[in-house]
Amino acid sequence: MSNQLNKLPMIDDNQESTCRPDEQNTASFEDTGSANWITGQLETNAGPVYQVAAVLDRKDLTGSIKARLGLGRMDYIIPPGLYAVGNPEPTSPVLVSANYKLSFDQLRRELAGLNLWILVLDTKGINVWCAAGKGSFSTAELMRMVDATSLGEIVSHRTLILPQLAAPGVSAHAMRKESGFKVVYGPVRAADIPEFLSGNNKAEPEMRHPSFTLPDRLILAPIELVAMLKPALGLIGLFFLLNMAALLADKSPIIFISLLRQSLMDFAPFFAAILIGIVLVPALLPYIPGRALAWKGWVLGVLWVLVYTVLITTSAGWLQTAAYYLAIPAITAFLGMNFTGSTTYTSLSGVVKEMSFALPAIILSASLGLIGLIAGYFI
Amino acid sequence: MKKFKYLKNVVTLQIDQDKCNGCGMCMEVCPQQVFTLAGKTSSITDRDACMECGACARNCPQQAIYVRPGVGCAYAVLMDKLNIKGKCCGDVCGCSLDNIPDH
Known part of the structure; x- marks a missing residue:
């Protein structure tokens, strides 16, 4: 299992592409039968269909945790195909999902007690919304899988229930015209599916809007923190070398442990900046004034430098203080800007506009800050 | 909300x-x-x-x-500008949207 992140991999040069190439899609339907989430087989007009559990077991849960931490995340796939939940009949509804196991697990755990079919498309292990945006959850793929599974022979109706967030990739009217299958967009959240089905396939308005609550905003913090490990170690290394160079310039004795301690102390305000950018900015998102995410990050960064230089450290001179004001908000602004990819509401046009002013400002501020920090060791 | x-x-x-x-x-x-x-x-x-x-x-x-x-993802835009391919999950990223349950 490769240790791949699918976001923020710029600091991880040793990795291959973080996108799992298509040819590595080795999961096949044949060895699925032994998977922990398969409970049995169902005979249909078009051959056997695997029945899946509607509860998650320990293996599913550890898999989810690993995926959340970015471990083997792009390999977390299930074979595309038709699956059964319970004992579906030819008249039972058909739900369509992605072959990212995290998406599939979140769907099936909401389906206890129901009898239905799940058609899993080959989205290359990407979740529904992103796959729809990227084009792998598409009308063509939907048509291909309907054909490949002989769905038309297994079910007697012609209705497919798609997650609403698949709509950027699928054209309902084109699907109907070309395959005869009617696409109905279900709720955004899997948890609303039972209510949707019992309510005659009608989604209430609140089922159509992705929530972005505190847990939603923080669920990606672990993966982002893991991704910051290397830049953090790099910064500690830089402080170590600078401290050592400063001692050498002073002709002072070099004691490894005190050098390391000093470097870690120098790193402390930056460590806090990383936590602020990755945890606090998303957590306080609705409460920080302004709309651009880089701006929100910058605001918290400036506040942190204020707190740090006034209340926490007393030894910082004017140069170091100035360097903190330049470097730290640049980091929190960058991390804030980076959070655009994790939100449910930012548009591409908005991000491009935000970056056009934020990115040059961040680069300039960070560069000046770095020069100031380095100079501070020798003045 | x-x-x-x-x-x-x-x-x-x-x-x-x-x-x-x-x-x-x-x-x-x-x-x-x-x-x-x-x-x-x-x-x-x-x-x-x-x-x-x-x-x-x-x-x-x-x-x-x-x-x-x-997809409104600064990281994907940045990678695109730097012409780095395959670092994201494609030309559009936003794949951190795992937090949208389900489907």
Whole structure:
């Protein structure tokens, strides 16, 4: 299992592409039968269909945790195909999902007690919304899988229930015209599916809007923190070398442990900046004034430098203080800007506009800050 | 729940009211409730909430809606600018959207 992140991999040069190439899609339907989430087989007009559990077991849960931490995340796939939940009949509804196991697990755990079919498309292990945006959850793929599974022979109706967030990739009217299958967009959240089905396939308005609550905003913090490990170690290394160079310039004795301690102390305000950018900015998102995410990050960064230089450290001179004001908000602004990819509401046009002013400002501020920090060791 | 709003007046969304037949599909697929039915046609009533996902345009049987679809992810834009391929999950990323349950 490769240790791949699918976001923020710029600091991880040793990795291959973080996108799992298509040819590595080795999961096949044949060895699925032994998977922990398969409970049995169902005979249909078009051959056997695997029945899946509607509860998650320990293996599913550890898999989810690993995926959340970015471990083997792009390999977390299930074979595309038709699956059964319970004992579906030819008249039972058909739900369509992605072959990212995290998406599939979140769907099936909401389906206890129901009898239905799940058609899993080959989205290359990407979740529904992103796959729809990227084009792998598409009308063509939907048509291909309907054909490949002989769905038309297994079910007697012609209705497919798609997650609403698949709509950027699928054209309902084109699907109907070309395959005869009617696409109905279900709720955004899997948890609303039972209510949707019992309510005659009608989604209430609140089922159509992705929530972005505190847990939603923080669920990606672990993966982002893991991704910051290397830049953090790099910064500690830089402080170590600078401290050592400063001692050498002073002709002072070099004691490894005190050098390391000093470097870690120098790193402390930056460590806090990383936590602020990755945890606090998303957590306080609705409460920080302004709309651009880089701006929100910058605001918290400036506040942190204020707190740090006034209340926490007393030894910082004017140069170091100035360097903190330049470097730290640049980091929190960058991390804030980076959070655009994790939100449910930012548009591409908005991000491009935000970056056009934020990115040059961040680069300039960070560069000046770095020069100031380095100079501070020798003045 | 309070709706998050991003930058003002930036999105590329347009609707041609002459083509619209008021079928309501755009209102159904829009995750941000940008459209409302005004009389017999749909109109854009919360433009700044649009995230340019492109669901409305793709599902409009009348082809009355235009939007340049994309994923609002700074990291993907940056990688694109630096011409680094394969670092994301494709030319559009946003794959951190795992937090959207389900489906």
